[in-house]
Amino acid sequence: MEAVDGVNAEVARIFAAKEQRRQDLARLPFPEKVRAVMKLQEMAATILQARGKHVRPWRIVEDASDASATKS
Amino acid sequence: MERDGVFTRYAIAGAMAATFYVEPLLTFDLDVFVVLPQAPGGLLTLAPLYDALRARGYSEQENECIRIEGVPVQFLPAYNALLEEALKEAQEIMYEDVPARVLRSEHLLAICLQTGRSKDRERVRILREQAKLDQNFLADVLRRHQLEDKWKLWTE
Numbered sequence: 001m002e003a004v005d006g007v008n009a010e011v012a013r014i015f016a017a018k019e020q021r022r023q024d025l026a027r028l029p030f031p032e033k034v035r036a037v038m039k040l041q042e043m044a045a046t047i048l049q050a051r052g053k054h055v056r057p058w059r060i061v062e063d064a065s066d067a068s069a070t071k072s
Numbered sequence: 073m074e075r076d077g078v079f080t081r082y083a084i085a086g087a088m089a090a091t092f093y094v095e096p097l098l099t100f101d102l103d104v105f106v107v108l109p110q111a112p113g114g115l116l117t118l119a120p121l122y123d124a125l126r127a128r129g130y131s132e133q134e135n136e137c138i139r140i141e142g143v144p145v146q147f148l149p150a151y152n153a154l155l156e157e158a159l160k161e162a163q164e165i166m167y168e169d170v171p172a173r174v175l176r177s178e179h180l181l182a183i184c185l186q187t188g189r190s191k192d193r194e195r196v197r198i199l200r201e202q203a204k205l206d207q208n209f210l211a212d213v214l215r216r217h218q219l220e221d222k223w224k225l226w227t228e
Contacts, residue, residue: 025095026202031168036096037088044098055100056134059142 034060078124079106083162083173085148085183090195092165093177093203097195101137101144105175107159108149116149154179154186154217177203178210185214185222196226 086103137144
């Protein structure tokens with residue numbers, strides 16, 4: 001991670017951990033990423049709808065056996 | 073629909089395609105590029121595609137999207153040489169038990185450069201940081217589609 005001027009070691013460690021988490025998320029299986037996108041949509045929809053923007057989070061119906069198979 | 077000849081090839085593009093290679097990116101629609109069969113008179117129209125979707129029970133439209141199984145899907149015809157090449161070389165993946173086709177990361181990056189919006193610039197940054205890019209393949213794509221200058225401008 002790049003050094004940031006004026007940031008103490010503790011904050012630098014937090015930034016490094018955040019970057020590591022993004023790299024870990026990038027390596028998730030695609031179906032898990034899709035589920036993460038749907039969670040992001042739920043979070044963003046609340047904010048966007050409060051600003052008067054109409055958005056609808058996805059509603060993908062998953063087969064229960066398929067869903068459990070991908071969570072191993 | 074590809075088998076039925078409604079379009080000759082399709083692939084997932086945009087934020088969901090990028091999400092295949094990088095961290096999950098927020099999006100509310102699914103972009104799908106299609107190569108359409110030649111229509112009489114050479115017209116490029118999505119009308120037969122929308123007709124085929126309606127026949128399958130998908131008629132709910134919002135903005136430019138069709139809602140399919142809970143997901144708003146935006147179909148876009150491949151309108152230039154870069155998109156045609158990207159579709160031709162898109163890769164097959166499995167989503168759960170369903171086969172799907174996704175654009176290569178190098179083509180996604182080139183399309184971002186060509187499109188050139190601020191969110192494309194951000195996506196180029198994320199793809200560079202997180203996706204495994206074949207640098208030789210990317211260099212060829214950028215050269216073939218005259219995107220080398222833009223690449224330098226955005227990355228130097």
